[in-house]
Amino acid sequence: MKIAVCLKQVPDTEANIKIASDQKSIDESAIKFIVNPYDEYAIEEALKLKESQGAESVIAITLGPDRAKDALRTAVAMGVDDVVLLKTSANSSDALSAAKSLAAKIKETGAEMILLGKEAIDDGSMQVGPMLSELLNIPCITVVTKLEVNGSSVKAEREIEGGVEVLQTTMPCIITCQKGLNEPRFPSIRGVMMAKKKQISEEAVELDDAKLAVSSLSYPQSRSEGKIVGEGTEAVPELIRLLREEAKVI
Amino acid sequence: MNLVGQIVLILCILGAVLFFAKEIRLRYRLVKLGAKGPQRWDRPVERLGYAVGRVGAQICSIKDRPLVGIMHAFIFYGFIFFAVATINHVTRAFAPEFSLWGHGLFNNLWFLGVDIIAILTSIGAVFLFVRRYIFKPEPITKPWPFSRSPQSAIVLGFIFGLMVTYLLNQGADMILTGKSFAAWMPFSHAASTLLTGMSIPSLQIWNAVFWWAHILMVLGFLVLIPHSKHLHLIAGPINIFFRTREPDGTLQKIDFENTEEFGVTNVNQFQWKNIMDFFSCVDCGRCQDVCPAYASDKPLSPKVVMMSMRKHILHEADHLISGQDVSEPVMDKWQTPDEIWACTTCGACMETCPVKNEHIQTIIELRRGQMMMENKFPQELEPAFRGLETNSNPWNLGMSERATWTEGLDVPIMTEKGEAEYLWFVGCSGSFDDRGKNISHAMAKILNAAGVDYAILGTEEKCCGDPARRAGNEYLFQMMAEENVATFKQHKFKKILTSCPHCYQVIKNEYSQFEGEFEVVHHTELIAGLLDQGKIKLSPNGDGKMTFHDSCYLGRYNDIYEAPRKIMKAMSNGNLAEMVHSKNKSFCCGGGGARMFMEESIGTRINHLRVEEAEQVGAETIGVACPFCLTMLDDGVKEKGIEASLQVKDIAQLVAEQLV
Amino acid sequence: MSTILVFAEQQDGVFKKAGFEVVSQARKLADESGADVVAVAIGSGIEDKTGVLGEYGADRILLADDEKLENYNPETYKNVFVAAARDTKAEILLFSATTTGKDLAPRIAAAMDSSMASDCIGIGLNDGKLNVDRPLYAGKVFAHIVIEGNPQIASLRPNVFEAVKSREGQNVSAEKISLPDLASKISVIEVRRSGGDKLDVSEAEIIVTGGRGVRGPEHFDIIEELAHSLDAAVGATRAAVDAGWRPHEDQVGQTGKVVSPNLYILCGASGAIQHWAGMSGSKCIVAINKDENAPIMKKADYSIIGDLFEVVPVMTAEVKKFRE
Incomplete structure (x- = not known):
């Protein structure tokens, strides 16, 4: 069995995002990029499956510009066997064209288990996993918090609103990973040093013409730094209203 | 003495000396087999002077425990005197009249000295015996089983016995030869009074018994030394000679390009000086006495680290000498994670150690091995490491926020100001932690009030790397150090001002390992100066x-x-x-x-x-x-x-x- | 006449509010462009419950009702919806960005070779093209996006758009549609509703945390009650864990768990850096503290100055009020 992990390099969660002068993209100059945290669950799960199922190898695939090689190096440091960069000239906000490039590469690798994060924290679209399912015509289970593989049979627990759904399918299949699935390992220093020297293979890809285009970016209305809603119990109804209507978190 | 006696004596001496030499050679080879490290032959005269002064004046043992130290000093001088006296003692088996110093006034003075020293040494031995076995102070009796060996009782018994047999032997000699040295050997004379009334033949027998008992105890002691903490008699002074001349706790750089093993996972990876430390440890427990981890009931005692490693390396001696792999790693049998991760690197152990052991270096080498070779470390450190890697601060807060504490204050940034007398390295706490930011605000107020010419790095600043280095993540530390040194070199300034002593130590004493030599000032030094100058x-x-x-x-x-x-x-x-x-x-x-x-x-x-x-x-x-x-x-x-x-x-x- | 096809999501035979929101929004768009709003209802035994969709503005209701469709199954639902989309030649497909919608919509998009925008917080038509606004980088930036192609697909963030019964009393009867093959490579073995299970802080989307100010393990029940009312996990600061009030697994912070929920409510804690480092990634932070000078009060998005023993129980009551 071969396992493929699709991962994405994204700006660090703490990064200060600034809109570039073209008003359509962000200024990357002062941004530190990291492996999308949800993809780390995917890498960890792949490595665990390799250990438990005796899989042949784990390949990590990423789509992105040259800097995305760093994300692949992190994967190597964690223990992934092979990596490939599908090198794009431009950042696309269209998940479908990204999924098409990834699907072609996955097919080539012959991987039977494809793991990826449930979403990338940059655009938060949550589309690539389910789209791969259509493009490759294999089942996909999303937002998985527990995974059991037994031969070719796959059992997964998936987070749904107000509960958990237990699903079963067979390989080949796609799993998108949610936090709680595992604790991603910290890359060993030896791994990091090995990864530094690793030759990263790259293939240039041309993305489909996107049917989806960002026409402009804007900042949200600046939330004033800390709003004291009030004092004592009288302030509670207003707080609840703000949480529902302004922050929209409950 | 008859020929048989002489032959027996020579055989005994040969046997003991050979055994002693063999054991010392083994330890010497184990030290030599240790990994390379700084050779410490720089400034040999100064080193020698320091070691001789330190040991000769017994500052090493008196400084932190005056009474015990003075008793120890008695025994120490006893050894010096008796090392010579033993030559006289032995030669008497072959030439009863021989004395190293002839038979003049100096000889008389010498015997007077030995007589007094014998009494003082006896007092010392009894004192230390009573202290150890009756009062049982914690530093030398805990933790079990490291510190309750009967060796000390045997050794103290030998020392006491040596003195007593010497005095009795001399006393018997006085009676038998009829030469009275009463004035020069008052205590031997006193001993002789115990023997008066004995018949000559039985006195002769007793005289021989005392003589033999004395020499056999000397030889027995020789045999015991290499196997016990009393090896410090030899290793201690040498270890003091090779002491580190850097500030205590300054860590060594790992050359990642030219080595495959980082830190210590197996005992054979220790540097020669670490191994010297192990053999030098006296089990005196001064370090344990001052260790904050030990005081707060953590399973760490610096002396146990030393003694356990000594045991371990001797246990592996055969493998090491024959060039085989060690039979087991250091962790978790000879050291436990809870021990090595409990150290705060406060340096109190090194400060007090009478033989100048470098406990911190050993503990950090073990942390390095665990962290970098085994990927084992307290899980709580993971966010800190990630934070340093991603956002250059241990809390992983956005690096773009590093200078936001200056909002509303008049704090110049280096890139804007161009040059300044002081480059103020604010540090992560001062930049991100609310309590630390209060320090920064106060400092800015002081600097501005005094009209100090300064600037900060702003978002160019990165963590100095101290937490990473002390946690054994040398790789990450070097990343931070190299980046900071490169940033420093881009700017024009005379001195670096730090508010955090950790930044101070690392930039001042450790960045030199990365071609960064900077004059560093801590804010307390600067403020004290400003007060002096009336600014x-x-x-x-x-x-x-x-x-x-x-x-x-x-x-x-x-x-x-x-x-x-x-x-x-x-x-x-x-x-x-x-x-x-x-x-x-x-x-x-x-x-x-x-x-x-x-x-x-x-x-x-x-x-x-x-x-x-x-x-x-x-x-x-x-x-x-x-x-x-x-x-x-x-x-x-x-x-x-x-x-x-x-x-x-x-x-x-x-x-x-x-x-x- | 163009068609806007809407997925009207139900769970256990009850249509969800999020679905009504999308129908209502589709109605608005349709009113601007003269299109038809067609709702697709998929489930088992839901025929008599579809009527309400008409009240929210659906012109037609397509019903796929079959035992095999009782629980959401990505493949069967997708097949049903794609068939409906092809039949109606819909030009716009709208979903709600619920767990189900997020799973389903991209499959349909790929099956129909269309791009889509998820989790939109603004939507409009311009020149016949769907224009949407959606957050990027966890809401640090908003993107204005133009969707092209046919069909144009988007999912809308729940609780953002209003559900309006614009056609109160209107009765639209459901049209049963012919079902495609309902075979699936995925089978649902079990659905477990949560309740009673202790939520783990590292997985929860809402966390209520108590600090030193809670003053003892026995007082944590008021924290637990608020958490329960919000389906939230209970967290603790290092001080509370060190004092032995809570287990270490509940600890949030630099040396505990690093979390980034949607909502983080901190009660009776100053928000020192060791804690802040573990939860600063939360999307919305609420602080309840007596001390208005506590650092957290400046950093929290919303804060109430007050005694947590008074404020928290009232919060619980208020939350229960609207959740009912």
């Missing part, structure tokens, strides 16, 4: 009692004790108390050695112990000079619920409050 003036407000808590990295590591005290005195109207542990004996806050970023779940809290010391002297304010100390002690005060009566503030904060 700032204080109006002490209130008369509450203050105390100053020395930061380990400022005090013990870098000998800055007076500057902060000068400021504290100026601020407290003279109402400044010293805690029971202060200056070079100061007690750690618990935050060093990356402990700041780990859980403290075993035993009691180090910060609580320290806060209690401040309470004992009735302080209302603890002045600190380190953001880690501020956090740890302030937490301690809050956890104890005494924040209404005891406040913790950085000296800079206190100064800013009193600024006129």
Whole structure:
């Protein structure tokens, strides 16, 4: 069995995002990029499956510009066997064209288990996993918090609103990973040093013409730094209203 | 003595000496087999002078335990004298009249000296025996089973026996030869009075018994030395000669390009000096006595680290000598994770060690091995490592936020100002932690009031790397160090000002390993100078009692004790108390050695112990000079619920409050 | 006449509010462009419950009702919806960005070779093209996006758009559609509704945390009650864990768990850096603290100055009120 992990390099969660002068993209100059945290669950799960199922190898695939090689190096440091960069000239906000490039590469690798994060924290679209399912015509289970593989049979627990759904399918299949699935390992220093020297293979890809285009970016209305809603119990109804209507978190 | 006796004597001496030599050679080879490290042959004359002075005057043992030290000194001088006296003793088997010094006045003086020393040594031996086996002080009797070996009893018994047999032998000799040395050998003479009335033949027999007993004990001692802590007789002075001349706790650089093994996982990876340390340990427990981890019931005792490693390396001696792999790794049988991760790197152990052992280096080498080779370390450190890697601060807060503390203040940024006398390295606490930011705000106020020419790096600044290095993540540390050194070199400044003693230590003493030589000033030094020059003036407000808590990295590591005290005195109207542990004996806050970023779940809290010391002297304010100390002690005060009566503030904060 | 096809999501036979929101929004768009709103209802035994969709503005209701469709199954639902989309030649497909919608919509998009925008918080038509606004980088930036192609697909963030019964009383009867093959490579073995299970802080989307100010383990029940009312996990600061009030697994912070929920409510804690480092990634932070000078009060998005023992129980009551 071969396992493929699709991962994405994204700006660090703490990064200060600034809109570039073209008003359509962000200024990357002062941004530190990291492996999308949800993809780390995917890498960890792949490595665990390799250990438990005796899989042949784990390949990590990423789509992105040259800097995305760093994300692949992190994967190597964690223990992934092979990596490939599908090198794009431009950042696309269209998940479908990204999924098409990834699907072609996955097919080539012959991987039977494809793991990826449930979403990338940059655009938060949550589309690539389910789209791969259509493009490759294999089942996909999303937002998985527990995974059991037994031969070719796959059992997964998936987070749904107000509960958990237990699903079963067979390989080949796609799993998108949610936090709680595992604790991603910290890359060993030896791994990091090995990864530094690793030759990263790259293939240039041309993305489909996107049917989806960002026409402009804007900042949200600046939330004033800390709003004291009030004092004592009288302030509670207003707080609840703000949480529902302004922050929209409950 | 008849021929048989002489032959037996020669055989005994040969046997003991050969055995001794063989055992010493084994240890010498084990040291030589240790990994390469700094050779420490620089300034040999100075080193020799230091070692001779230290040992000769017995400063090593007297300095922290005067009474015990003086008793130890008696025994030490006893050894020196008896080493020579034994030559006389042995030669008498072949030439009864022979004496090294002839038969003049000097010879008489010599025997007088030996006589007195014999008594003092006996007193010393009895004293130490009573102390160890009757009073059983903790530092030398705990933890079991390391410190309850009968070896010390045997050795002290030998020493006492040596003296007694010497005096009796000399006393018997006096009667038998009829030569009275009563004036020159008063104690031997006194011993002879015990023997008066004995018939000549039985006296002759007893004389021989005393003589043989004496020499056999000497030889027995020789056999025992290499196997026991008494190896320190030989290893100790040599170890002092090879002492580190850098500030205690300064760590060595790993050359990642040219080595495959980082730190120590197997005992054969220790450097020669580490192994010297193991063989030099005296089991005196001075280190254990001052160790904050031990005091707070953590399973760490610095002496046990040394003794356990000594046991381990001897256990592996056959493998090591024959060039085979070691049979087992250091962890977890010979050291446990809870031990090595409990160290705060406060350096109290190294400060007090009579043989100048470098406990911290050994502990950090083990951490390095665990961290970098085994990928095993307390899980709580992971976010700190990630934070340093991604956002250059251990809390993983956005690096773009590093200079936001300056908002609303007039704090110049280096890139905008161009050049400045002081490059103020604010540090992560001063930039991100609210309590640390209070220090930065205070410092900015002081600098501006005094008109100091300074600038900060702003978002160019990165963590100095101290927590990573102390946690054994040397790789990450070197990344931070190299980046900071490169940034420093891009700017024009004369000195680097730090508010954090950890930044101070690392930039001043460790960045030189990365081609970064900088003059570094801690803010307490700068403030003390500004007060001297009259550039700032204080109006002490209130008369509450203050105390100053020395930061380990400022005090013990870098000998800055007076500057902060000068400021504290100026601020407290003279109402400044010293805690029971202060200056070079100061007690750690618990935050060093990356402990700041780990859980403290075993035993009691180090910060609580320290806060209690401040309470004992009735302080209302603890002045600190380190953001880690501020956090740890302030937490301690809050956890104890005494924040209404005891406040913790950085000296800079206190100064800013009193600024006129 | 163009068609806007809407997925009207139900669970256990009850249509969800999120679905009504999308129908209502589709109605608005349709009113601007003169299109038809067609709702697709998929489930088992839901025929008599579809009527309400008409009240929210659906012109037609397509019903796929079959035992095999009782629980959401990505493949069967997708097949049903794609068939409906092809039949109606819909030009715009709208979903709600619920767990189900997020799973389903991209499959349909790929099956129909169309791009889509998820989790939109603004939507409009311009020149016949769907224009949407959606957050990027966890809401640090908003993107204005133009969707092209046919069909144009988007999912809308729940609780953002209003559900309006614009056609109160209107009765639209459901049209049963012919079902495609309902075979699936995925089978649902079990659905477990949560309740009673202790939520783990590292997985929860809402966390209520108590600090030193809670003053003892026995007082954590008021924290737990608020958490329960919000389906939230209970967290603790290091001080509370060190004091032995809560287990270490509940600890949030630098040396505990690093979390980034949607909502983080901190009660009776100052928000010192060791804690802040563990939860600063939360999307919305609420602080309840007596001390208005506590650092957290400046950093929290919303804060109430007050005694947590008074404020928290009232919060619980208020939350229960609107959740009912």
